[in-house]
Amino acid sequence: MTFVDQLLQFILSGITQGSIYAIVALGFTIIYNSTEIINFAQGEFVMLGAMFMLTLNITLGLPLPVAFILSVIAVMIIGVLIDIIVISPIKKPTQLSLIIITIGASIFVKGVAMFVWKKDYHAATPFSGEVPISIGPAAITPQALWVIGITGTVLIFLHIFFEYTNTGKGMRACAINPRAASLLGIKVKRMVLISFGLAGALGAIAGIIIAPITFANYNMGLMLGLKGFCGAVIGGLGSVPGAIVGGFALGILESLGAGLISSAYKDAIAFVVLLLVLFMKPTGILGKSESKRV
Amino acid sequence: MQMPDKKKYFNRNFLYVGTLIATVILIPYFLRNDYYLHVLILIGLHAIIVLGLNLLMGYAGQISLGHAAFYGLGAYTSGILTVVYGFHPVIAALIALLFVGIIAYVVGVPSLKLKGHYLAMATLGFGIIAGIIFNEMKFTASHLDLPMGGPEGITDIPKLYLIKYNLNIDQILSLKLSDITGVSQVVPNLYAFNIVLDNDLKYYYLVWTFTIVILILSSNIINSRVGRALRALHTSETAASTLGVDIQKYKVSVFVISALFASIAGSLYAHFIASVGPSSFGFHKSIMLVVMVVVGGMASIWGSIFGAAVITLLPEVLHVFEDFDIIIYGLILMLILIFLPEGLTRGVIDRVKGRFFK
Amino acid sequence: MKGKKFLLLGFLLIISAGLLVASCEKAPPELTGEPYVIGGIFSVTGRASFLGEPEKKSMELYAEIINSEGGINGHPVEVVIYDDEGDATNSVTLVKKLIEKDNVLAIIGPSLSGNTLSIIPVIEEKEVPLVSCAASVKITQPIKKWVFKTPQTDVMAVEKIYEYLIANNIKKIAIITVANGFGNSGKEQLQLLAPGMDIVIVAEESFGPEDTDMTSQLTVIKGTDAEAIICWGTNPGPAIVAKNIVQLDIKIPLFQSHGVASPKFIDIAGDAANGIILPSGKILVAKELSKSDPQRKVLLNYKKLYEDAFEGSNVSSFGGHAWDAMAMVTEALKVSGTDRALLRDEIEKTTDYIGIHGIFNMSPEDHNGLNKETAFVLLKIEDGKWVIIE
CATH class of the missing domain: 3.40.50.2300 (Response regulator)
Structure with missing residues (x-):
């Protein structure tokens, strides 16, 4: 294997990993965009998506597309419930209290998941077999292509949603200035509700498509959530293309770090780059300092 | 105009501190059990960190999601210096303090230019990097059979001692005594000067002395010029800067102070538990410390102690629930934030006041 | 607003009560x-x-x-x-x-x-x-x-694998270990015992306990002249390693540690598990042990x-x-x-x-x-x- 061949494989691995981070980062972005909340429970949405999918598809034997849609709806409902039960009753929300309460919610959800699904790891069925696809000297699994494809599709849908629908435009307005938005007749509370539902759905999709690659258990959400958050910040908090770019950047960085420098310190390398990005351009690669745009 | 108010405030504070000291002194007379003392020591250690973190979060309004790293750095530096290089614990702790101070300064200067979530992310990233280093770092020394460190951590850290000096003339002395009396007996080692904190009771008093000193220190910081500048900064950074407050300088100082407090707690931890491992200073610990601040009450010195106590005790109480404890833990956290968003101290006091002084 | 809150409180209290009951169901012994x-x-x-x-x-x-x-x-x-x-x-x-x-x-x-x-x-x-x-x-x-x-100490597991390697004339190995206590201990013993048995470790890689992709590390290993890979970890990492090895079409044999010696490993690694060699306690093969093995009865009973x-x-x-x-x-x-x-x-x-x-x-x-x-x-x-x- 020549060095160039290896490099190609590192980048390909990075893209696979990056697509996972990117779709998790998108969930953070949606909620941040309309509420400025960093939802630490986002990783748990991913976990719930994967676990529901396993139960419906493997234990109950529902066909894959049906299980997929039902899982997404289930986690969407949980997202909405978290907003109704936990977020909206807070009287004077501050950034910090919102961070802590989403952490509380994530601990709770994780605990319940442990109770329901136990602690074992489970393998999900890949969507279209496991025969690796060769790209020159490097190889990628079919499931990784699914992840990349679905992330891309989701991105297009989100773009259309935010740019061309009234709800989407309303959500953007809420992010820029909630009070002005409410004066214009936009129901801010409802927008927050929708964004939690949407983030739940996105998290679920992420969990479902990555479960065949990563295996699933109740504890998978934390690390994925942190990496997704990291990706969202690198790309620029609040920017949808930023989340995608940040996620892929993080994935490729980790993979190159592991391959070329040291696998033991690859996460540290990724976080050092994150700090450098923050120190040099705090708003991220694609973030704009003044007004936020999607 | 201001003087009487201030005086009254101080009098009341003296009363509180006096009560705390009395409680700390008396508790061991009621709880003669190493387990309870152990938990009280942990509360004291957490309180030290939370006091610093509260200065940073409650008064200066800056978030840190990586404070366990400073706690860990303090503990690791003390552990490594005493075990691998044979330093005296007190000197090791002082070096740790210096080291953590420098790291906090280096991290703080660029980080504290960031606001809100970006600062949260930067500190979180720093905490994770430190965690990975704790997990990978290894030490070899001639007197160690296997390398120390890594996931198993540093073990065999000596008990904290101030003086351990032995003239080695006790042998002669005991010999003489048995010669005279004709009975061989164990004689207390008169010519060894030992001040070793070798049991939990002594350690409990030591840790809480530190806690109380740091409590008084924090309270002085808050009531000083620095404290006023901090509060101005928390309310509105723009306003504070137009009034000539050098925001960046104050933010960094508070950040470094809070890191130093964490380092002290870390050194005390290392000699108490006698080992340090990466599992104790990870992301979870950072979050737990922030939770202590919020639960106790932001910008409340006494809330820090209270928050540290509640969150440290909670898992001990929740063990009854076995695997369900994490669900209950999450529940309690959410309930506190929904019903008492100001933290337990403020929240409860406000409620009581609201009921009786309407 | 207030009603909603109390509804929530009630709901949460019911959950807690249920959990308390569920966790206290053990019957006291009658001795x-x-x-x-x-x-x-x-x-x-x-x-x-x-x-x-x-x-x-x-x-x-x-x-x-x-x-x-x-x-x-x-x-x-x-x-x-x-x-x-x-x-x-x-x-x-x-x-x-x-x-x-x-x-x-x-x-x-x-x-x-x-x-x-x-x-x-x-x-x-x-x-x-x-x-x-x-x-x-x-x-x-x-x-x-x-x-x-x-x-058992990891020394024994490492010795078992090394003895097999020598019997099969394999001298150059690559190791990939998980970055926790288990992987670290395995790594130490693998390094410690190799020189004495004339085995050369040509690549040392590691992965995090929650990592989801090890293709980068394995690509590095693929680029060396290692004749076997030894992976030391606990689920799910080793299963991902097994799958990634299939993905990258690496032909050299894969050895795992006793850390994955459970039916769960085969369950999650699927076809990628085939061909893997690992040291294990006898519990997994209790039925297959010879009748004269004194442990057989104990194991089957447990x-x-x-x-x-x-x-x-x-x-x-x-x-x-x-x-x-x-x-x-x-x-x-x-x-x-x-x-x-x-x-x-x-x-x-x-x-x-x-x-x-x-x-x-x-x-x-x-x-x-x-x-x-x-x-x-x-x-x-x-x-x-x-x-x-x-």
Whole structure:
């Protein structure tokens, strides 16, 4: 294997990993965009998506597309419930209290998941077999292509949603200035509700498509959530293309770090780059300092 | 105009501190059990960190999601210096303090230019990097059979001692005594000067002395010029800067102070538990410390102690629930934030006041 | 608004009440004598729950069985088990709780090596016998008076693999280990034993316990002239390594550690598991052991008891550590009664105990008591089944 061949494989691995981070980062972005909340429970949405999918598809034997849609709806409902039960009753929300309460919610959800699904790891069925696809000297699994494809599709849908629908435009307005938005007749509370539902759905999709690659258990959400958050910040908090770019950047960085420098310190390398990005351009690669745009 | 108010405030504070000291002194007379003392020591250690973190979060309004790293750095530096290089614990702790101070300064200067979530992310990233280093770092020394460190951590850290000096003339002395009396007996080692904190009771008093000193220190910081500048900064950074407050300088100082407090707690931890491992200073610990601040009450010195106590005790109480404890833990956290968003101290006091002084 | 809040409060209270009831369903033993209390500290939740969970279950099961058979000299056995969540600070707190509050006669656990090492000072100071369920050699070398352990040391597992490599004329290997206590201990032993057996480690890679892709590390290994890969880790990492090796079309043989010796591994790694060789306790192949093997009966018995008691869970090798520990402690209690010092002496005198993980012979010089002949067999996975290859 020549060095160039290896490099190609590192980048390909990075893209696979990056697509996972990117779709998790998108969930953070949606909620941040309309509420400025960093939802630490986002990783748990991913976990719930994967676990529901396993139960419906493997234990109950529902066909894959049906299980997929039902899982997404289930986690969407949980997202909405978290907003109704936990977020909206807070009287004077501050950034910090919102961070802590989403952490509380994530601990709770994780605990319940442990109770329901136990602690074992489970393998999900890949969507279209496991025969690796060769790209020159490097190889990628079919499931990784699914992840990349679905992330891309989701991105297009989100773009259309935010740019061309009234709800989407309303959500953007809420992010820029909630009070002005409410004066214009936009129901801010409802927008927050929708964004939690949407983030739940996105998290679920992420969990479902990555479960065949990563295996699933109740504890998978934390690390994925942190990496997704990291990706969202690198790309620029609040920017949808930023989340995608940040996620892929993080994935490729980790993979190159592991391959070329040291696998033991690859996460540290990724976080050092994150700090450098923050120190040099705090708003991220694609973030704009003044007004936020999607 | 201001003087009487201030005086009254101080009098009341003296009363509180006096009560705390009395409680700390008396508790061991009621709880003669190493387990309870152990938990009280942990509360004291957490309180030290939370006091610093509260200065940073409650008064200066800056978030840190990586404070366990400073706690860990303090503990690791003390552990490594005493075990691998044979330093005296007190000197090791002082070096740790210096080291953590420098790291906090280096991290703080660029980080504290960031606001809100970006600062949260930067500190979180720093905490994770430190965690990975704790997990990978290894030490070899001639007197160690296997390398120390890594996931198993540093073990065999000596008990904290101030003086351990032995003239080695006790042998002669005991010999003489048995010669005279004709009975061989164990004689207390008169010519060894030992001040070793070798049991939990002594350690409990030591840790809480530190806690109380740091409590008084924090309270002085808050009531000083620095404290006023901090509060101005928390309310509105723009306003504070137009009034000539050098925001960046104050933010960094508070950040470094809070890191130093964490380092002290870390050194005390290392000699108490006698080992340090990466599992104790990870992301979870950072979050737990922030939770202590919020639960106790932001910008409340006494809330820090209270928050540290509640969150440290909670898992001990929740063990009854076995695997369900994490669900209950999450529940309690959410309930506190929904019903008492100001933290337990403020929240409860406000409620009581609201009921009786309407 | 207010109504909603109270509705929520009520809802939450009902959940808590339900949980409280659910967690208190254990029936008290009916024996009359003063109970013998044995403590347990396991990582039942958190990253190492794959160890703590079966250990806790096995310990409880053992106590249940011994009580149903009349206890120890008429005394029922009571177990008090705490969860350290994988955090060493918790282990130290809990060991003091067991000794001071629950007044236990002996302690079994913790599950992790780092956690065991942190509680040793307390154990030695308070003079309570400890039988650890963690593997590190540092636990029993040098010998500590009050500390024993049941798991095989990693040295034995590494030797098994290296002997096989030499027999098959493989000299150059690549290792990939998980960045936690288990992987670290394996890595140390792999490095330590290689020179003596004329084996060269040409690549050393590692991965995080929660990593989801190891293709980068394996690509590096693919670029070397390694003739075999040894992976040291616990689920799910090694299963991902196995899948990634198939993905990258790496042809050299893959060896795994006893850390994945459970049916779960084949379950999640699927077809990628085939061809993997690993050292394992005999529990996985109990049925296939020769009839003359003294452990066969013990293993089949444990497997049946465990799988009957906990429906839906497969027996893994980890639960056996707590089972063996309980067996030795209760056996010693028969002689010693409530005297901790006597109990320690009796545990040290354990001879020819036929356990899940081998035949134990404790002595003042050896507080583990296992040898590699009885502790490990080398297994190969063929068509999703374990096959003994010796």
